[in-house]
Amino acid sequence: MNTFSEENYLKAIFRLSQMPDNKKISTSAIAEALGNNPASVVDMIRKLTDKQLIEYDKKKGVKLTTQGQKDAIQIVRKHRLWEVFLLEKLEYRWDEIHDIAEELEHIKYHDLADRLEKFLGFPEYDPHGDPIPKANGKMAKSFSASLADGKVGGSYRVAAVRDTSSEFLKYLHKLEINIGTQIKIIEQIAFDHSLIISIDNGEATTVSSKFGENILIS
Amino acid sequence: MNTFSEENYLKAIFRLSQMPDNKKISTSAIAEALGNNPASVVDMIRKLTDKQLIEYDKKKGVKLTTQGQKDAIQIVRKHRLWEVFLLEKLEYRWDEIHDIAEELEHIKYHDLADRLEKFLGFPEYDPHGDPIPKANGKMAKSFSASLADGKVGGSYRVAAVRDTSSEFLKYLHKLEINIGTQIKIIEQIAFDHSLIISIDNGEATTVSSKFGENILIS
DNA sequence: TTATAAAATTAGGTTTGCCTAATTTTATAA
DNA sequence: TTATAAAATTAGGCAAACCTAATTTTATAA
Numbered sequence: 001m002n003t004f005s006e007e008n009y010l011k012a013i014f015r016l017s018q019m020p021d022n023k024k025i026s027t028s029a030i031a032e033a034l035g036n037n038p039a040s041v042v043d044m045i046r047k048l049t050d051k052q053l054i055e056y057d058k059k060k061g062v063k064l065t066t067q068g069q070k071d072a073i074q075i076v077r078k079h080r081l082w083e084v085f086l087l088e089k090l091e092y093r094w095d096e097i098h099d100i101a102e103e104l105e106h107i108k109y110h111d112l113a114d115r116l117e118k119f120l121g122f123p124e125y126d127p128h129g130d131p132i133p134k135a136n137g138k139m140a141k142s143f144s145a146s147l148a149d150g151k152v153g154g155s156y157r158v159a160a161v162r163d164t165s166s167e168f169l170k171y172l173h174k175l176e177i178n179i180g181t182q183i184k185i186i187e188q189i190a191f192d193h194s195l196i197i198s199i200d201n202g203e204a205t206t207v208s209s210k211f212g213e214n215i216l217i218s
Numbered sequence: 219m220n221t222f223s224e225e226n227y228l229k230a231i232f233r234l235s236q237m238p239d240n241k242k243i244s245t246s247a248i249a250e251a252l253g254n255n256p257a258s259v260v261d262m263i264r265k266l267t268d269k270q271l272i273e274y275d276k277k278k279g280v281k282l283t284t285q286g287q288k289d290a291i292q293i294v295r296k297h298r299l300w301e302v303f304l305l306e307k308l309e310y311r312w313d314e315i316h317d318i319a320e321e322l323e324h325i326k327y328h329d330l331a332d333r334l335e336k337f338l339g340f341p342e343y344d345p346h347g348d349p350i351p352k353a354n355g356k357m358a359k360s361f362s363a364s365l366a367d368g369k370v371g372g373s374y375r376v377a378a379v380r381d382t383s384s385e386f387l388k389y390l391h392k393l394e395i396n397i398g399t400q401i402k403i404i405e406q407i408a409f410d411h412s413l414i415i416s417i418d419n420g421e422a423t424t425v426s427s428k429f430g431e432n433i434l435i436s
Numbered sequence: 437t438t439a440t441a442a443a444a445t446t447a448g449g450t451t452t453g454c455c456t457a458a459t460t461t462t463a464t465a466a
Numbered sequence: 467t468t469a470t471a472a473a474a475t476t477a478g479g480c481a482a483a484c485c486t487a488a489t490t491t492t493a494t495a496a
Contacts, residue, residue: 003453005452026474036455039456039457041474042475043453044454047453090334096327099327100327100330103325103326107321115308223482223483244443245443246442256443258483258485260444260446261483262483265482265483276444276491
């Protein structure tokens with residue numbers, strides 16, 4: 001079994017490996033993702049390599065092994081199921097559930113994820129629009145197109161959010177944007193790629209390019 | 219905030235302080251309860267004393283301070299609420315829930331216990347018959363009379379179990395004893411205080427005195 | 437009372453997972 | 467190509483929470 005910390009590294013590496021940009025997963029990228037010092041990451045890379053959960057090549061960076069990938073997906077599965085539980089059953093807000101699920105995802109017990117999944121009615125997506133891996137590790141493809149990739153004049157459905165920080169989610173809450181909300185791109189500012197959008201046909205609002213990149217559409 | 223380990227010590231001390239025998243809570247008693255070495259307990263006694271969660275007197279043993287008691291009760295509260303969740307919602311067996319709740323009880327987040335309690339419909343007792351502390355720390359008195367204290371010829375309702383180990387609970391499952399089961403004491407063996415009992419008016423069964431001490435009656 | 441056993445404590449050590457500071461390696465740009 | 471910046475690594479350290487072995491204190495029983 002893996003420790004909490006090992007699990008957090010696996011999850012971070014998995015997340016990085018899912019990024020559309022397909023960049024190499026470097027020591028410093030992992031350090032940044034976890035808020036740790038790169039020196040600590042070097043320690044853990046050694047440990048996870050010994051456990052054969054990752055492979056490391058200074059040139060190519062870190063890659064999950066088959067087992068590492070399996071382990072990571074099970075953590076992601078638990079995280080997303082618990083998020084559904086917290087939102088739907090305990091009525092937490094969108095921006096609160098991530099942090100609690102960060103702790104709950106590490107609870108290990110035979111069948112726990114499967115029973116939780118059944119209890120929740122086999123949800124396909126978590127409250128942030130991310131697909132929930134099945135018990136066998138299979139998962140639907142994540143949404144990858146962002147609002148920033150949309151065309152001026154186009155109208156798009158919010159399918160998921162890339163950033164799940166409470167800052168971003170609180171901002172969305174303020175703008176009344178949820179999964180399913182329809183967003184129309186009215187204009188793109190050439191200078192900094194800011195977007196002028198209409199939310200559910202409401203009045204024009206300006207958002208940054210960073211904002212647009214973190215809204216995934218379908 | 220307290221660490222997982224500190225919480226486990228507080229909980230163990232609380233449990234010992236609830237024992238009807240009212241014995242002094244010694245270093246070795248705590249060590250035994252947690253399966254740790256007495257030397258480790260000495261370390262932690264120092265730490266919890268510094269944090270003003272316990273008071274220690276070599277003669278009188280360990281005592282929880284007001285704050286220590288508060289903290290301990292909140293952990294017990296979470297433990298028992300999660301047990302209800304695991305049994306009622308996830309359909310785990312009686313003998314499985316304790317171990318999972320041991321992990322879940324340490325999850326900290328504003329309101330978590332309160333929301334869980336509400337979701338579960340404000341249960342009064344956990345599946346082992348132990349009272350669930352309320353948000354304000356108040357809790358019903360635990361059942362304290364055991365079957366071993368019963369009279370020959372008397373008939374008693376199983377109100378709770380003292381031992382929550384899966385070994386004991388599996389044994390109860392085999393004997394078809396649950397909370398609410400009626401047990402009649404047919405005879406007590408003078409030699410070793412074994413009990414001959416009838417379960418829900420079924421045929422005579424012999425159980426040890428240790429068994430009798432771990433069944434609490436009302 | 438004194439010998440013995442039990443309990444408590446101290447001293448010193450281990451592992452995990454972090455850290456800082458210094459150094460080495462690799463990449464980038466003048 | 468060479469200077470500089472960035473990234474990676476090494477060396478050494480720290481706190482938490484355990485441990486064993488040795489010692490001291492306390493309790494119990496002959």
